[in-house]
Amino acid sequence: MNQNYIQPDNWSIIEEGFDPESVKSSESLFSIGNGAMGQRANFEENYTGATFQGSYIAGVYYPDKTRVGWWKNGYPEYFAKVLNAPNWIGIKVTINDEVLDLNACKKVEEFRRELNMKEGWYERTFTTTLQNDIQIEVASKRFLSLDIDEVGAIAYSIKPINNNATIKYLPYLDAGIENEDTNWEEKFWETIQIKAAGNQAFIVAKTLKTDFHACTFMQTELKLDGESLHLPTNVSEKSTEIAFHYSQEVNPNETFTIYKYGGYTVCSNHNKNELIAAAKKALQNATSLGFDTLLQNQKEAWAKIWEMADITIEGDVKAQQGIRFNIFQLNQTYLGKDSRLNIGPKGFTGEKYGGSTYWDTEAYCIPFYMTTKDQQVARNLLQYRYNHLEKAIENAEKLGFNNGAALYPMVTMNGEECHNEWEITFEEIHRNGAIAFAIFNYTRYTGDYSYIPEMGLEVMIGIARFWHQRATFSTAKDKYVILGVTGPNEYENNVNNNWYTNYIAQWCIKFAQENIQKVKQEYASDYERIMQKVRLSDQEISSWMEVAENMYFPRSEEYGVYLQQDGFLDKDLVSVADLDQKQRPINQKWSWDRILRSPYIKQADTLQGFYFFEDHFTTQELEKHFDFYEPFTVHESSLSPCVHSIQAAKLDKMDMAYTFYLRTSRLDLDDYNKEVEEGLHITSMAGTWMSIVEGFGGMRIKNDTLSFEPRIPWQWKGYSFKVNFRNHILKINVTHDGTTFELEKGNDLVILVDGIKVAVTPNNLVTVS
Structure with a gap:
């Protein structure tokens, strides 16, 4: 499999061309989250090829009994599983009674997916010819709302190209989910209640042992060429699943769209007996705005995050894409709204490692959150x-x-x-x-x-x-x-x-x-x-x-x-x-x-x-010490290259610092460790940020004073970042000619640049050559 299939782009992660070998890797790379929940980039429609289903709710876990050959005193009783949650994104699709499945189609063309990091949405488009020779164009766009963080939204459209077709959408909720990494083949969820009302459906389930109650919910809307459609809703239920059935005759070049709103309400935020009521309220808030307004709000919420957190790099698209991908995933994982939560090493992108909190948080993540929020x-x-x-x-x-x-x-x-x-x-x-x-x-x-x-x-x-x-x-x-x-x-x-x-x-x-x-x-x-x-x-x-x-x-x-x-x-x-x-x-x-x-x-x-x-x-x-130990270091931990990059920059070994920076920033995008299909390395992404701010920017605190020793790789024309230091927001812009400092918020500030005191005042650009 080509590990470098992601297209270079300043603001997006882009894959072009359908390769079944890269599906699981892309499911990790195109993951989305909003701090409260997240999901891998699984297809909405059926897919019988190799795939790793994953939806996750922050703070919900299962104590899977530790599996060891012999017991030792003091041994942990359980291995905490990051729990695969009930699936709300699924939409089974049939075209003239043939199931849409990219693993079974005659041809898949113009396949493209994009994770737009600037605006916080994920989109997939393709043209395919089914075994019954019907050719269709498919487009799906989805996001998890930052504003209403219990809700996600999907717009899924099909346009027949060469023939009219009967298109059936079966949007469903599925609580019969298992973890890939269960020790004992145990079920983790027990379904308590399944309910449908009009175009809304709810499944209340609880985790065994930990007794987390969650309501997974959905609501649907239909349009034909942009005009609302009111089709009869037929409901089917199984022991852990509920689906709606919609059928529509669609002519060539007409577009049949289903909008699906879904997500989770959880007992950690609501009374466990009122989860359906809370879900209805969340759906009301989302659907009253509608998909387009929700999406516009999403763009504005991400613009606010980027205003402070962005790092720009001129002249090196791969380096730019790498740092933005890292900053984006950190913010998708943890936004600091809930002190009960922490930053799991896989975030919402996989199950590996179990548990939500490692020493990574204190060693690597706190500087990022402390400085950008x-x-x-x-x-x-x-x-x-x-x-x-x-x-x-x-x-x-x-x-x-x-x-x-x-x-x-x-x-x-x-x-x-x-x-x-x-x-x-x-x-x-x-x-x-x-x-x-x-x-x-x-x-x-x-x-x-x-x-x-x-x-x-x-x-x-x-x-x-x-x-x-x-x-x-x-x-x-x-x-x-x-x-x-x-x-x-x-x-x-x-x-x-x-x-x-x-x-x-x-x-x-x-x-x-x-x-x-x-x-x-x-x-x-x-x-x-x-x-x-x-x-x-x-x-x-x-x-x-x-x-x-x-x-x-x-x-x-x-x-x-x-x-x-x-x-x-x-x-x-x-x-x-x-x-x-x-x-x-x-x-x-x-x-x-x-x-x-x-x-x-x-x-x-x-x-x-x-x-x-x-x-x-x-x-x-x-x-x-660097010269002694670095030659023996294989960097087979995601947490390694960033420390070496910072120290190489400090020692003016800039080529080495740059190589380590690229390795840490593109660890997942280029799959250095050949394991990205298991999920992303979220906590090490904070190390990427440190590689630039502490490494190339040389930011430290010296004698209670903010200090910089800026350096720049020869591969870059310039780079910039902002820091929030004691309620002063300072923008630093580094080029080969010098460094400028701009105080965007706060009163006068004295900083150190290469050991020399420099005064920065509001709205005055200070240049140090």
């Missing part, structure tokens, strides 16, 4: 973790920790660990550090310290207690060590003294101690409340600091670098450049045993620490 959105993401603190303490207790030590889950839906690979569940404990780092990152950028006395300090104390208990004193080394871990590089399991883990553990303890002192001095009543709750003594803090001050860090004097873990130099250090390309990707070609014994790094590990704590090290130290 109101800071309250990032605060909501931090509050989400505070709300799960009790569960994090329970997670730690299951593993034998006590006294309020908190271990945040690797993967979760409700704060409880639900990842079922032991080397990650028990050992990839570095995730705890990302939670604390996000608090630091948020306060550093926004200047909003209030989160820490209100919520954050309790989180930091739980995390510091965990690291204190997790460290072991080594008499041989006369230092504290952390044994049996998996670092960010998942191609090394159960190692001792992963440098990144040890470093972030030390930092978390020191960060907690500093903030305990600050809150004590400046927020006395909060301090009293927190100390009463957590029962923390000066003696306990002293014992933490003993661990932090005496943490062991593996180091090679020969290479002058910190070692990724104690045994790294015992490996056969053959660089990736000397690896047979036929062996790539190694995660699909090698046994796990071979991978674990190799020097190959799945994603930034030691370099992840240098990314988080860049100002703890000199540029020379960064360069030495």
Whole structure:
């Protein structure tokens, strides 16, 4: 299959020509969402070829019982499934009693699909000849409303070309849905009620175990050449399905259109006994506007998002398309309206990974949302973790920790660990550090310290207690060590003294101690409340600091670098450049045993620490570590290229920075990892944004001041982006001649450009050459 079949375009994702081999990949790439729900780009009509059906409702999940050969104490009880929801988009179509199915047609011509990112809609058009020799033109357009986020809309049209035809539309709802990735072939949904009234239909279903109630609904309208048609509605019902039947004689070059409005009302937003009433209200709101007005509102809502979030790139269409695709999918997944939700690694585009929340949110996504939206959105993401603190303490207790030590889950839906690979569940404990780092990152950028006395300090104390208990004193080394871990590089399991883990553990303890002192001095009543709750003594803090001050860090004097873990130099250090390309990707070609014994790094590990704590090290130290570790990195994690791109730009290795940028921005569009049909890599898309803003733009906070060190790849004529910094909206435009800064909102602001103070004032363009 051609992996580069997406046409280059500044604002759209475009596929031309029908290739059954790319259907599942395109279902991922052309996915749509609105923060509350989403769906893969499945065809509305029947399709008997290879396809991956997927519709999803934010926050709805199922605890699929963990499937392991043997049980270990502390093992998660379940693996949370991102649930495939009842399907509302389906429209079965027959032409003179022959079912329209692109897998069975004689010929498919002029097939084209477009995901218009500027305006937030997805369209598919084609001409086909059926086995009965009827030739038809088909056009379908759909979107999920940002304004009425329980509703989506479809306009589906057929025009006979060579003969008149009896066209039958059977729009349906189907609750008999299964996940592709079920462990035990279980059903996840139970249908409770099926109801039809006029041209509206409803299916109320509930999830087993978690008892989420959802109403899937639809309403239809029909037109012939733009004129409303009022055909009789015949209804058919099965145990989990309801369909309407419409039939119309259509002459050549007449267009028969069905409009279908549908979506979900959910018990998390409504009383579970009033879901049909809520659905009727949502349909009333949508249909009173009509498809065209809803679509116009959609365009305006997306224009508002792009006004702040867009990054422009001149002179490189593929790079431009890549960054906009990433920004678009991030906004389709999470808009910050609901603090109960988070950013799943596949968003609304697939089932893989299970769970909605990973350390990706804190490590990669918060900077994007903090900078392109109101800071309250990032605060909501931090509050989400505070709300799960009790569960994090329970997670730690299951593993034998006590006294309020908190271990945040690797993967979760409700704060409880639900990842079922032991080397990650028990050992990839570095995730705890990302939670604390996000608090630091948020306060550093926004200047909003209030989160820490209100919520954050309790989180930091739980995390510091965990690291204190997790460290072991080594008499041989006369230092504290952390044994049996998996670092960010998942191609090394159960190692001792992963440098990144040890470093972030030390930092978390020191960060907690500093903030305990600050809150004590400046927020006395909060301090009293927190100390009463957590029962923390000066003696306990002293014992933490003993661990932090005496943490062991593996180091090679020969290479002058910190070692990724104690045994790294015992490996056969053959660089990736000397690896047979036929062996790539190694995660699909090698046994796990071979991978674990190799020097190959799945994603930034030691370099992840240098990314988080860049100002703890000199540029020379960064360069030495980059030059040592980058040659062993295979970048088989979606989270890897962005960190390397940022660091390569910092080190002025611009060709390398650009290559990594393209890889992260087009990871899915060009299917680098040969897995896009399973869904998109949503959380790593925030890393693409960081590659430009923090990498090429060089944005940092230095001494409480917004700072830039702009660079530009030679492949680009220019690029621009905006940041919302403490309620100042600043537009940065970088060309080969210099950088301009324009303050679009807020009072006078002093920034640093290449270390020099620059004053920017409203409506004055400041140019730094």
